[in-house]
Every structure is written in structure tokens, then in C-alpha cells.
Amino acid sequence: MSAGAAARRRHPPAQIADPCSAHCFPIQRQPGAHQPKPFKSRPLTRTQRGASPVRVPSSRSNPPLLPTPMGMVAAAAATATSTSRLLLHHHAVAGSDRQHQHHLRYPAIPYPISLRCGSGRREAAAGALLPDRVTPFSYGVDEDADDHPREECGLIGVVGDPDASSLCYLGLQKLQHRGEEGAGIVAVGGDGKLKSVTGLGLVADVFGDPSRLASLPGPAAIGHVRYSTAGAAASLRNVQPFLAGYRFGQVAVAHNGNLVNYQALRNKLEARGSIFNTSSDTEVILHLIATSLSRPLLARVCDACERLGGAYSLLFLTADKMFAVRDPHGFRPLVMGRRGNGAVVFASETCALDLIDATYEREVQPGEVVVVDRRDMSVASACLVPQRPRRACVFEHIYFSLPNSVVFSHAVHERRTAFGRALAEESPAPGADVVIPVPDSGFYAALGFARASGLEFQQGLIRWHYSGRSFIQPTQAIRDLAVKLKLAPVRGVISGKSVVVVDDSLVRGTTSSKIVRLLRDAGAREVHMRIASPPVVGSCLYGIDTPSEGELISNRMDLEGVRREIGSDSLAFLSLGKLHGIYGEESGGYCDACFSRKYPVLPTLADPAAEPEE
DSSP states (O other): OOHHHHHHHHSOOOOOOOTTSTTBOOOOOOTTOOOOOTTOOOOOOGGGGGSOOOBOOSSSSOOOOOOOHHHHHHHHHHHHHTTOOOSOOOOOOOGGGGGGGGGBSSOSSOOOEEEEETTEEEEEOTTOOOOGGGOOOOTTTOTTSOOSOEEOEEEEEEESOTBHHHHHHHHHHHTGGGOOSEEEEEEEOTTSOEEEEEEESOHHHHTOSHHHHHTOOBSEEEEEEEOOOTTOTTOGGGOSSEEEEETTEEEEEEEEEEETTHHHHHHHHHHTTOOOOSSOTHHHHHHHHHHOOOSSHHHHHHHHHHTOOEEEEEEEEOSSEEEEEEOTTOOSOOEEEEETTSOEEEESSHHHHHHTTEEEEEEOOTTEEEEEETTTTEEEEEEOSOOOOOOEETHIIIIISOTTOEETTEEHHHHHHHHHHHHHHHSOOTTOOEEEEOTTTTHHHHHHHHHHHTOEEOOOEEEOTTOOOGGGSSSHHHHHHHHHHHEEEOHHHHTTSEEEEEESOOSSSHHHHHHHHHHHHTTOSEEEEEESSOOOOSOOSSSEEOOOGGGOHHHHBOHHHHHHHHTOSEEEEOOHHHHHHHHGGGGGGEEOHHHHOOOSSOOBOOOOOOOOOO
């Protein structure tokens, strides 16, 4: 049996009914309760002003944050900080670079994007504001950082197992590639109280002290890993899961994605008295739950999510239930599995299920909320909002997910191998001697390219995973030497040969140019770069850290300009049409906005907040 067949047998595609069909139950709301329309940012009703604000702890400890004057000052400061991101930015062409201007792909001016604002629309350019949580990395600080977009978050939840927190810990280790800046777990104890442990750093660092994990006993837990963003890298307050108390008890939430109407919602909540303790868009969700007039909590969750725009896969945990929620477009993955003892597991990728011996059952469907009651382990499904056109993130298959995962019902390694085959058919490299991958995510694409081309496949670059961040080195010469710690060429594979280098994507071009130099220094006769995805020309709005458009090399230059910039003998990308061809009839169900600039959900600009009443 082939590896792909084994993966399909272990993780067969989900065969389930529409989550808005018979197996869903209706959501009962209190008479007169606020029933917002999907994806519309609207002010809260007057009766909601008296609703108790949500309280979010500000550290590892659990005592709630009370609305004090100092807290209000901190909230105001967080709001000011949250307006630090420019949605779009282009670098102007310096006069000294006139000789290269004919290689520019687009004019060096702000690219306008139509943004929703209330019920109308207006044109906004580079000043559109989004939360700090999704601000791109400060790429200029670490010039030698890995030149890829960054997935921001990974989720796992376990209910119905006495070792739930330990299983979450193991699952987070497997999802570490989705976030390396902070990690946390919230668990339900035997007394029904929710307890939280969060920290900065890798999962093993946060829970290196055994007593921290031991402090989280209980049959249900959720966990989260995240990447840092500019302005919030050292903030423990932004590490999830968030644990909050409101008038009906405690609730914890873990979020993967990005809300494009975050600032509009936050402005209106603050104008009605809500106090924010973080710069994360996830906190808005807790405030919306607290201020909803619906009962029970399921209806509150649905009320809150109906007002959200953008990408969100969510896990909620209360004293007796766990909720798994996915946005109506299904941007970010979320799967469901079950252990042999009946425990239910949710995770961002199936690799986490495999590690803890959970059998994959199905995806949480777009627009669906799955409710697990830990008291009797009953599982119910409800329709969150009517489904919208599916727009799963194609970059999950290209780069983010581990190759041994099944994401969006496809084995990731099979998708990447198909990308490589298609690239070889579309852009062969005649006369080449050997195909090598850029480790680690370029491996299967390079394997597919080599098989389709009939060329030898070799591991010509070795990645060293323990070198740390090279920007701390004192001089550029030392930083250049430090690059060799991260990627080392195998001279016996490369020397005297014409080499095809296959990578999954090309973002700024800095890593590719360094790889070309390394290979030439190692004796390569020719270096041909092949990229197993289309040119990245747009920033992501749905939970991926990408540079501003002015830093995207394919947005600034045409193909020949990019080739000259990185120094290769030839360069080719997988075309967008060929990518769509691989998915066939499914291609319309994937978001490719970073390649096409066709954004399924546009940001909502916040109206000026009204002055609070005296």
C-alpha cells in the first residue's frame, strides 16, 4: 500500500451532512434578544450597556481584572497601540535605482482596496488599520530570518479524558510549527473551576517545570500556540487561551485566524463601557459573549460569531462543555477525532491527533459549532450562520501544515508532490543534473519535480534547527557566516553540477538569494530556482503574518527582475492556473488572495467612536 493510500485509509475524507441540515438543532434566543446580522458591525442596544463587562486576567494568575482608572488608561494605551499596522504599503523607487525601474511589476504607489464601512463603502489606501496581533513581522530587524509567511496559531482541545491537560501538552508540541512565541493551556478541575497556565516561549519551555502541568488536572482542557507580532512580541497578556469571568461563570477561548472587523467592534464596545486588557482581536469575542442577551451559552456564542468578519477557528471551554467553532468560509482548519476511551479531541491538524492516538473523524464544517458535554459525552452540532462560499487557505497545503497531516480532506504531502509535478511539466530545467529541496517544506515538491523530470533527487542542503536568530551578530560579515549554520550545502551533491532548487514559496527573496550564493560557493555550475506556488503579490488578511506589499518581491518586480535580484540562472513559479488545475472542481473553494488579490472578506473600517456620555 502506498503512503498516500495509507494516509487516506487512516484519515478518510469526511462524509457528513451539511451542518445546517437535519443533524443540527435550532438555536433558541430569549424573546427580544439582540439578533445581529452576519458580518455587520453595529452598535450595541441601550439595554446592553448595563450588561456586565467581561474580565480578562492579565497574567498567569486567575483573579479577574476589575475596571479601575488605571485599567482604563491601559485599555486606551492598548487601543492606541493597535492602530500601528498599515494594511498596504509600497516602497517608492529611489532615484539611484532608475536603471532597474523597468523590472518593477506594479507602480510604487499605495494600492487602493475597497473597504466596507458600516452599511456603505469607501476607498481606503495604505492607512487601513488592523490589530497588532496580525501586524507583519519586523522583517528588517532580522534580515536572515526564514523568508516565509508565518502561521499564527495552533489549537487543541480534549474532553473526556482524565489526562486532558497532558494530552494537550503533547498535541501542542506537535503543533509547535504553527506558533513559537507563546503557549498556554486552560483546564477544568474536579471542582468545576477553570485554571490557566500561559507563558512566553516554546511549549517545552512554558511547561518545563512539571508542577505547572500538574496544576491543571481535570477531564477537559484546551491549548494554544502562537507566533509573535510587531509590538506585542514580549506581551504575556496576548498569550492564549484567554480565561474570563462573566455573570454566568467562567469561559476560556483559543482562536486561530484574524477578524477583519476587529477595530470597528472594539470601538463600539469601548464606547459602551467595555475595558480591554490585551491588543488581541480574540478578546472582542469574549466581550460579545458577555454582552449578548441570549441564553444559553451556545446562543451567546452564536450571537458573538454572527458579528465577526474574517477567519476564525475557535475552541471554547466552560465548566461542563467544550465548543468548537469554524467561520462560514472555513479559512483555517479544525478537525475532530476520538480516542479509544471515548474522549473527543479537536485540533488544527491531524498530526496532533495521531500523536495522542486519536482517530480522525471529520472536519468541523464551515459555519458549524460542535458542542461536547463532558457530563455524558454527548456531541451535538448546530448551524452557526448560513454557509458562505468555502475559502480554505491554500497556503496550508503549500507551506504551513506538516506533510504528515490531512488538511481540508487532502493529505498534505500528496498536494505538495502534485505541485512539484505540475511545476516540472510547466517549467522544466533542460540540462540539469540534480534536484534538491529547500528544507524542510520544499521536500515533497522537489520530489515531485524530480520524478516528473526524470532527474536525480538529492538532499543538497542541510538545515540546522538550533542556530537561533542571527540578527544579534555584531557585523554583516559575521551574520553572513551565521547563515551557514541554518543551511549548509552538501558539496559532493552540488559541486560541478547544474542544480534545480525547489522551494515552496518566495516572499521577500532574501533567503533565496542567500541560497543561490551558498550553492555557487559550494561549486554549483548552474542554479535554477523553481517555486512550487504562484508569486506572492498580496498580504494576507486572515491570520497569516506576511510582509507589507512593498516588501513582497514579486509585487515590486517582474519575473526577470526577481531572477536578477536573487542571482539564479533561471527562475520559474507554478502558475495560478496550474494551481487551480490541480484542485480541479475544488479550486473555487480555496482562498488564493495572496496570489490573486481577490479577498473573499474585506476589512470593515471603524467609524469614529462617539464621545461617552457624562
